[in-house]
Each structure stands twice: as structure tokens, then as C-alpha cells.
Amino acid sequence: MISIIHSLPENWEAQLEYQLLLDQTDRYRKKAYICSPCSDSSKKAVYRNIRAARFYMHYAMKELCFTSRAPHAYLSVLLSDMMPAERALALRIGLSVLEANDFIFVCGNRITSGMRGEIEHAARLGIPIWVFHPDLHIDVRKIVTRMGADKRLVTYEPQHPELSMSAEELFGMEGAKNHA
Numbered sequence: 001m002i003s004i005i006h007s008l009p010e011n012w013e014a015q016l017e018y019q020l021l022l023d024q025t026d027r028y029r030k031k032a033y034i035c036s037p038c039s040d041s042s043k044k045a046v047y048r049n050i051r052a053a054r055f056y057m058h059y060a061m062k063e064l065c066f067t068s069r070a071p072h073a074y075l076s077v078l079l080s081d082m083m084p085a086e087r088a089l090a091l092r093i094g095l096s097v098l099e100a101n102d103f104i105f106v107c108g109n110r111i112t113s114g115m116r117g118e119i120e121h122a123a124r125l126g127i128p129i130w131v132f133h134p135d136l137h138i139d140v141r142k143i144v145t146r147m148g149a150d151k152r153l154v155t156y157e158p159q160h161p162e163l164s165m166s167a168e169e170l171f172g173m174e175g176a177k178n179h180a
Helices: 012-025 043-065 072-078 084-098 112-125 134-146 167-171
Strands: 031-035 067-069 102-104 129-131 155-156
Touching: 012 031, 012 043, 012 072, 031 112, 043 067, 043 167, 067 167, 072 129, 084 112, 102 112, 112 134, 129 134, 134 155
Parallel strands: 031 067, 031 102, 102 129, 129 155
Antiparallel strands: none
16 A cells, blocks of 8 residues: 555655644634544554644645644644543543534544544534545534534535545555654
């Protein structure tokens, strides 16, 4: 499997961090919350998911001109997903960050329990939801309607297939090297 990482500039993660410092003062730039998998079956897979969340943020910044936020891309370094109290704290922080966004982008090719909670929260708040993977569009609409929200909050955006790719598709095994 060829990884997409080879098509990114060498300093893409530094560009992302720089974006976080600059774009937060731009009142006119739309903000997108990145909703993507973090939890997984191994430490390597979690690390790949963190890198994927950062990639989605970078893509949203460069290609869609959004200020993007993915708390799990950084909180996972500080709080352990394996410890229930720390996972609960990270999820609460994530939901608080979500509230300060104009959109939620559902990225990747599956919905985890944490993502479901974020989608439900966005539905309660009436935040528009963009879905990039065709198989997830219907699932997200079902979650939104179960919350009593209008399914028109959910938009399928097929023109950005990179945001529908899983961490494995984005990075192959490279994203997990030396992180056992």
C-alpha cells in the first residue's frame, strides 16, 4: 500500500502547528472540528490515528481554508485513552472544543463510540456536519435523526476523498514505526 504521506510537504506538521497560532485570531475564517477515530486495538494503531487526525486538520486548512481542530490529535499525548478517568476528561474537553466550531467534519471510514458522542453533540447544537466517506453518510444521518435533529444538517462531500481515508490508507505502516 502506498501512503499519501509521501505527497505532503516535509514540514506539513509544522505548518499545521503554525496555523493553530495564526488562524485563531481570524474572525472570518470558518472553523471545523475534526471528528475521526482515535481509539484502536494497539498503541501503533492509536498513534497512526493521531497522525491521521493531524493530516485531516492540515488538509482542511490547506485545501478547504478552514481553521481546523482535532483535540484528540494532541490530548492523546497528555491523557491516556486506556485510563477511564483520563478518557472521560479528554472526551469532555473535546465536546467543549466542538462547541466553538462552525462545522464538524466526519473523517475516516468508521465511526467510533467517541465520534458518535461528538456527532450527537453537534446534532443537539445544530452544527452542520460534513461527511466524506459514502458509507458513513447514512450512518451519520441516522445518528442525527435519532437525536431529534434535522437530517439536512448532514452533507456528503465526495470531492475530498482524502478525508474519507483511514489512517492505514493514509500512512500504511509508516505512521506506526517505532511506536510500539
